[in-house]
Every structure is written in C-alpha cells, then in structure tokens.
Amino acid sequence: MNKLWKRWRAELRGAHSPLMSDAKRRGYANSLYGVADYLALPTGMLLAAPFLLRHLGTAQYGVWILASAAVSSGGMISGSFGDAVIKYVGQCRGRGDRLGVTRIVRNMISINLLLSGILATILWYLAPYVTRHIVQVDLDLRTPCLQSLRVGSGLLLVKSIESVFISTLRAFETYGSTVRIAISSRIAILASALVVSKCGHGVLWIMVATLFISIAGTLVQAIALKNKIGNFSPMPSWDPTIVSDISAFGTFSWLQAIAGVVFSHADRFFVGFFMGAPAIAYYGLCVQAAQPIHGLISSGMHFLFPHLSARLSIASTSEIKRKVTLAIKVNVALVIALSLPVIIFGRYFLTMWIGTAFGQQSPLMFPIIACSFALLGMNVTAHYVLLAAGQVRVVTFLNLLAGVAMLVLMALLIPRHGQPGAAVARLVYGPVTCLTYFCLYTIVWRRNPAELPSHSPRYEAATIGTE
Numbered sequence: 001m002n003k004l005w006k007r008w009r010a011e012l013r014g015a016h017s018p019l020m021s022d023a024k025r026r027g028y029a030n031s032l033y034g035v036a037d038y039l040a041l042p043t044g045m046l047l048a049a050p051f052l053l054r055h056l057g058t059a060q061y062g063v064w065i066l067a068s069a070a071v072s073s074g075g076m077i078s079g080s081f082g083d084a085v086i087k088y089v090g091q092c093r094g095r096g097d098r099l100g101v102t103r104i105v106r107n108m109i110s111i112n113l114l115l116s117g118i119l120a121t122i123l124w125y126l127a128p129y130v131t132r133h134i135v136q137v138d139l140d141l142r143t144p145c146l147q148s149l150r151v152g153s154g155l156l157l158v159k160s161i162e163s164v165f166i167s168t169l170r171a172f173e174t175y176g177s178t179v180r181i182a183i184s185s186r187i188a189i190l191a192s193a194l195v196v197s198k199c200g201h202g203v204l205w206i207m208v209a210t211l212f213i214s215i216a217g218t219l220v221q222a223i224a225l226k227n228k229i230g231n232f233s234p235m236p237s238w239d240p241t242i243v244s245d246i247s248a249f250g251t252f253s254w255l256q257a258i259a260g261v262v263f264s265h266a267d268r269f270f271v272g273f274f275m276g277a278p279a280i281a282y283y284g285l286c287v288q289a290a291q292p293i294h295g296l297i298s299s300g301m302h303f304l305f306p307h308l309s310a311r312l313s314i315a316s317t318s319e320i321k322r323k324v325t326l327a328i329k330v331n332v333a334l335v336i337a338l339s340l341p342v343i344i345f346g347r348y349f350l351t352m353w354i355g356t357a358f359g360q361q362s363p364l365m366f367p368i369i370a371c372s373f374a375l376l377g378m379n380v381t382a383h384y385v386l387l388a389a390g391q392v393r394v395v396t397f398l399n400l401l402a403g404v405a406m407l408v409l410m411a412l413l414i415p416r417h418g419q420p421g422a423a424v425a426r427l428v429y430g431p432v433t434c435l436t437y438f439c440l441y442t443i444v445w446r447r448n449p450a451e452l453p454s455h456s457p458r459y460e461a462a463t464i465g466t467e
Contacts, residue, residue: 023357036301040183042288044190048352049285055197058357059141062272062280064203066134066195067148069268069284070123075159076257081111081246082167088246089171101229102166105245108164109328111246116160120153127153134272134280140311144204151207160213161234169228177224185217244444256399264361266403267410267422274414281418282357286366289350293338293373297331297380304381308388317444325442326386331381339374343367361419362436368423382436385404385444394439402432 085108092100129147135142169178192209196202222234269289272280302329311320347366374395386395406429411423 005392013289029176033179035296036152036296037179037182038299040186042292044186046219046285046290046353048190048194052197053281053354053357054199055136056279058281059135059276060144060203062276062278062284063134063141063145063148064206065280066272067145067152067207070149071159072151072265075116075156075163081108081254082170085164085171085246088242089168093172094466098229102232103237103239103242105164105168105225106233106235107239107242108246109161109220109234110236110238111156111243112164114161116156117224118138119321120156124150124153129341130273132270134276135456144202146226147204148207151204155207155211155214157209158218161394162214162218162221165218165225168225169221172228174224174228178221181217185213188213188217197360202446217367227288229315252396255396258403264268266407267426270407270410270414271419271422275418280417282361283422285350285354286369290342290370290373291346292343292367292435293335294368294377294380296338297334297377300384301327301384304384304388308385321444324381326387327381331378334372334442335377337379338441339370342350343370343374346370365420365423368420369426372423372426372430375427376433378430379433382434382440385440386436389443390430391439391443391447398435402429406431436443 051059052064057066072188085104088104089101092098092104102123127146129466130149131142131146135145166178166182169175189210192213196205197211226232271283308320308323311323326347347363349364383395406425409425409428410422413425415421419423
C-alpha cells in the first residue's frame with residue numbers, strides 16, 4: 001500500500017517548477033489541515049465519552065448528542081453555500097478586488113442568516129414535540145431537553161455567520177489559521193462539558209457554554225479575516241445580482257448537504273423518536289467511532305477535485321484514465337486498511353473504553369455501522385471525478401435517492417428491530433451512491449474528457465475552490 005501511495009503522489013506531481021512546488025506544498029498542507037479539522041471532533045468526543053456518561057448519565061448524554069446533531073444538521077444546510085463563497089471570493093482575489101470580497105461576504109451573511117433563521121425557527125417550535133417523544137421516562141429531563149434544543153436554535157445563527165468567515169479564509173488558501181481556531185473552539189467546548197458535568201450541572205449548561213464559546217470563536221474568525229483583507233463591514237447586505245449568482249451556484253451544494261445530513265445525523269433523530277434518549281447515547285458513540293472510515297478517505301483525497309478540474313480540459317484521455325485508475329486503487333486500499341480493523345476490533349475497544357454497559361448492546365450494531373461507512377468510502381473517487389467533470393446533478397440525485405431510501409428503511413426497521421435496524425438501514429446509502437461509477441465509466445473510458453468545454457456551465461460548476 002505504501003508503494004501505491006508513493007506512486008499516486010508521483011503521478012500527480014506534474015510540472016516541477018519552484019512555483020508549482022510551492023503550490024503543491026500548500027495543497028498538501030491544506031489537505032493535512034482538513035484531515036486534522038475533521039478528526040478533532042470525533043476524537044475528542046470518544047475521549048470524553050466515558051467521563052460524560054458517568055457524570056451525565058446515558059439519558060442526558062443522549063440529549064446532548066441529539067441537540068448537537070440538530071445544530072450540526074442545521075449548520076450543514078445553512079452553510080452549504082460555502083463552496084460558492086470560495087469560488088467567487090477566489091475570482092475577486094485573482095482580480096485584486098478587495099471591495100468585491102467584502103460585498104460577497106456581506107451578501108453571504110444575509111443568505112446564511114436567512115437559511116439559519118428559518119431552520120432555527122423550525123427547531124424552536126418543534127422542540128416541545130421532539131422533547132415529548134425523546135424523553136419518555138425521565139419526566140424531569142423534559143425541561144432541560146426543551147431548553148437545550150432552543151439554545152441550539154441560537155447556536156445555529158452563530159454557526160451560520162462563522163461559516164462565511166471560514167469559507168472566505170479558505171478562498172485565500174489560509175486553511176491553517178481557520179482550522180487552528182476551529183480546533184481550539186472544539187477543545188474549549190469539550191473542556192467546558194467536562195467541567196460543567198463534573199460540577200454537577202446538566203446538558204443545558206453545556207449547551208449555554210457551547211453558545212458563548214462559539215460566539216467567541218466566530219469573533220476570532222472575523223478578526224483573522226480582517227487581518228487578511230483589511231477592515232470590512234460584517235453587516236448583512238442584499239445585492240440581487242450577487243445573491244442570484246451565489247444561489248445559482250450553491251443550489252446543488254445545498255441539496256447535497258441535505259443528503260449528507262440524512263446520512264450523518266437523521267438516524268439519531270429516528271432512534272430517539274422511536275426508542276428514547278438513552279438509546280441515542282450508545283448508537284451515537286458507534287457512529288462517531290466508525291465515521292472516520294469515510295471521513296479520512298474523503299478528506300485525504302479531496303485534492304483530486306481541484307486537480308482533475310484543472311486537468312480534464314487539457315489532459316489526454318490516457319493520462320486521465322491512468323490517474324483515475326490509480327485513484328480507484330488507492331481508494332479501495334484505504335477502505336480495506338481503515339475498515340477491517342474497525343469492523344473486527346472496534347466493538348471490543350469501545351467496550352473496554354466506555355465500559356461493560358456498551359458491551360451489553362447488540363453485538364452486530366457496531367460492525368454493521370462500520371460496514372455502512374466502508375461502503376460509503378468506496379464512492380469517494382467517483383464522487384470527486386464527477387464533480388470535476390461537472391456532473392454535479394448526477395452526484396446530487398444519487399445522494400438524495402440514497403438518503404430517501406435510508407430514511408424509509410429506518411422508519412420500517414427501527415420499530416421492529418431497534419438500534420440494529422437503524423444500522424442495517426444505513427447500509428443502503430453507500431451502494432446507491434456507488435452507482436456514480438457507471439457514470440464515471442461513461443465519462444472516462446467511453447468518451448474523451450478533454451472534449452469537455454472549459455467554459456461551459458458544467459465545467460464552471462466543477463471548479464469550486466480551484467482558484
């Protein structure tokens with residue numbers, strides 16, 4: 001596998017000028033920062049889980065996971081236009097148009113606030129209904145659960161503004177500073193959760209602490225952006241032309257974000273709705289432990305997207321075939337290397353780390369969840385190649401189809417089989433998204449990719465973040 005990885009890197013080197021070397025070093029650094037940013041939260045959650053379960057109890061820990069999932073889901077949807085920010089800010093950056101960057105930032109804040117405001121309002125009014133179904137036994141927990149979800153509504157607004165600053169900084173290829181701020185915020189949130197639970201306070205105080213830490217993190221991200229572009233006004237603005245351009249570009253990212261929310265967070269709502277808060281705690285831990293199988297592969301191979309976006313219009317068919325074939329081989333090797341140890345030994349490790357209570361859960365639940373992430377990890381190469389080729393509609397359609405199929409199966413299986421039923425329903429998502437390989441075969445092996453017009457709308461949609 002080491003030889004395969006070295007060969008893959010050699011294939012992607014291309015030119016050897018000092019300028020290109022600097023660009024590649026920056027790309028590799030940004031890739032590593034992306035992986036670190038992804039790993040920070042699940043790693044921290046797993047490390048803190050035994051302590052929090054002991055001091056909060058399974059029910060309150062489950063409520064925290066549910067409230068966090070609600071905020072994360074809303075944040076993914078309201079912040080899904082971030083790729084459009086990267087694209088248009090990158091264009092302004094290339095022209096040296098600082099005023100244009102400011103206009104995009106202010107209009108993007110308006111769009112995100114609109115989306116997050118709608119989602120926050122929905123969460124606020126649905127909170128009593130969700131609470132009644134999640135907290136079915138411990139009636140004293142209903143009030144903290146309701147209040148935690150409503151604090152999450154305010155947190156949604158803060159996160160939507162922060163995502164604008166993060167996307168703008170990434171458009172300037174300054175991943176390092178924004179990732180360091182984000183990781184520091186997550187560490188502070190986990191530390192506050194440990195302190196609050198140790199002092200005998202519950203999930204509500206953890207959510208309040210998270211809100212204030214997130215506000216501080218957003219302000220620091222704004223200061224980092226100010227240091228990059230100079231003084232700017234963060235006040236929302238609404239320019240119909242700019243909003244139209246951003247919306248037209250970001251619509252498919254928004255739809256993909258909805259599908260991502262279904263796979264990443266919706267299952268916990270279903271488990272909580274049908275089985276109550278304690279069931280969410282152990283099921284959520286299984287998902288957090290298994291999701292790096294797909295997350296690490298996706299983060300590590302993300303550079304395929306900008307690289308192939310630039311090469312598809314100028315490279316020969318044989319070169320594209322060679323690179324895509326090598327990427328598929330590496331993709332498969334990474335899935336096997338990351339998933340097999342987790343599938344075989346993961347449950348035993350979690351039982352030792354979390355405690356014997358975890359070992360009393362269904363023995364098949366964790367291996368099945370790990371398999372679902374392994375199957376999803378198989379589609380990474382096709383996902384990025386199709387985006388680079390401008391086939392964003394195919395990717396979006398299959399992700400939405402997979403999400404709907406998973407939710408339908410969950411609604412059927414969870415009432416009968418509980419948590420294992422939810423785990424089995426997750427298995428359908430990966431194979432459906434892997435149908436992208438049929439489209440990939442048509443593009444790469446049945447047609448010359450170099451014929452794709454470099455200025456067509458499809459190609460424009462495939463160059464997110466390549467500036």
